Amino acid sequence: MFQRTIKRLQHTVSPAAFPAQLVAIAFCTGILDATTYADFQTFTSNQTGNAILLPVGMMGAGNVQMLSTGVSLASFLFFGFLSGQVGHIVGHRKRWWMLLSSSIQAMFVLIPAALLYTGSVTISPQHAPLLLFLLATSAGFQVAMARNLGVNEIPTAMLTSPFIDFLTDRYLFTGSWSNVKVTGRNRRLFYISALWGGAFVGAAMHRYSGSKEVILMVGFMKVGVMASFWFNGEEGDEVLCRRTSMLQ
Numbered sequence: 001m002f003q004r005t006i007k008r009l010q011h012t013v014s015p016a017a018f019p020a021q022l023v024a025i026a027f028c029t030g031i032l033d034a035t036t037y038a039d040f041q042t043f044t045s046n047q048t049g050n051a052i053l054l055p056v057g058m059m060g061a062g063n064v065q066m067l068s069t070g071v072s073l074a075s076f077l078f079f080g081f082l083s084g085q086v087g088h089i090v091g092h093r094k095r096w097w098m099l100l101s102s103s104i105q106a107m108f109v110l111i112p113a114a115l116l117y118t119g120s121v122t123i124s125p126q127h128a129p130l131l132l133f134l135l136a137t138s139a140g141f142q143v144a145m146a147r148n149l150g151v152n153e154i155p156t157a158m159l160t161s162p163f164i165d166f167l168t169d170r171y172l173f174t175g176s177w178s179n180v181k182v183t184g185r186n187r188r189l190f191y192i193s194a195l196w197g198g199a200f201v202g203a204a205m206h207r208y209s210g211s212k213e214v215i216l217m218v219g220f221m222k223v224g225v226m227a228s229f230w231f232n233g234e235e236g237d238e239v240l241c242r243r244t245s246m247l248q
Contacts, residue, residue: 009096014233015150019187022146022154023194024225028218029139029157030198032109035206035214036135040128042068045139045157047076068128072136079140084148092148095229101145102226108138110219116212123211135215138222153187159195162188 029045036044042065043049050073057064083101090097112121112134121127139157146156153162166172166188171181205214 008230009094009099011095012091012235013093013095013098013229014235015093017228017232018149018151019154019190021225021228022149022151022156023187023190024221025142025146026154026156026191027194027198027201028221028225029142030195030200031202031205031214032135032139032198032218033157034199034202035211036132038203038206039123039211040068040132041065042072042128042132044072044076044132044135045143047073047139048158048160050076065125065128068125068132071129072132075133075136076140076143079137080144081140083141083144087144087148092145093235095232098145098229099226101141102222102229105138105141105145106219106222106226108134108141109215109222113212113216113219116215151187153184154191156191156195159192162192166192 033043033045036042037049042053050069053062053064053069054066054073056062057066057069087097087101092098112131115121115131116123121130123131143155143157146154153165155162166185169185169188171179171185174182174185176182177186202214205217
């Protein structure tokens with residue numbers, strides 16, 4: 001049993017289930033970014049917004065939470081860099097690395113949830129940098145993982161390019177859903193729906209329940225995504241199945 005577990009952890013994971021798993025992660029991103037922006041006027045995943053906000057604040061052109069925004073952007077970039085470079089060395093699609101990366105993502109969401117539930121921190125300017133550091137660290141690991149799995153249509157944390165890629169897709173008006181030519185269109189549609197839908201869910205939960213409930217829910221959802229990576233097939237399984245069916 002132990003040897004089988006070790007062998008399974010060393011497998012290179014098949015990408016077959018990645019689109020569904022990344023769409024689930026994007027849904028979490030929408031929920032969390034809606035909440036952090038409502039609380040701190042800062043994003044934890046959509047760092048394009050933060051990168052624009054910083055110059056606005058530096059030039060005095062608007063009221064920007066400079067420390068919180070800077071902490072979020074710096075944490076995201078550093079841990080995205082760290083995660084991405086380590087992934088290049090060990091293999092982005094090694095099962096053990098995907099489980100470790102996604103467990104770190106979940107942990108850095110559950111820690112702020114625990115701090116909020118125990119009253120150790122509050123949703124306030126005083127504790128905003130700590131909370132954003134933790135959540136942006138999770139996002140850095142998340143986006144670095146997503147961008148290196150080969151599913152380019154689902155980056156999990158941005159909408160500008162996916163919006164245009166979807167609207168300008170050559171096969172946008174193709175009626176079939178099963179044609180291989182519309183795979184990119186379908187993935188972008190589900191991704192946009194998940195991220196945007198998550199933002200509506202996050203905003204509603206933030207208004208009617210509270211931030212700590214939202215963060216806790218996202219943490220548990222990320223645990224679920226992490227667990228799902230254990231059940232992904234090994235790379236080559238699909239090829240073997242196709243070859244077997246061709247010989248029958």
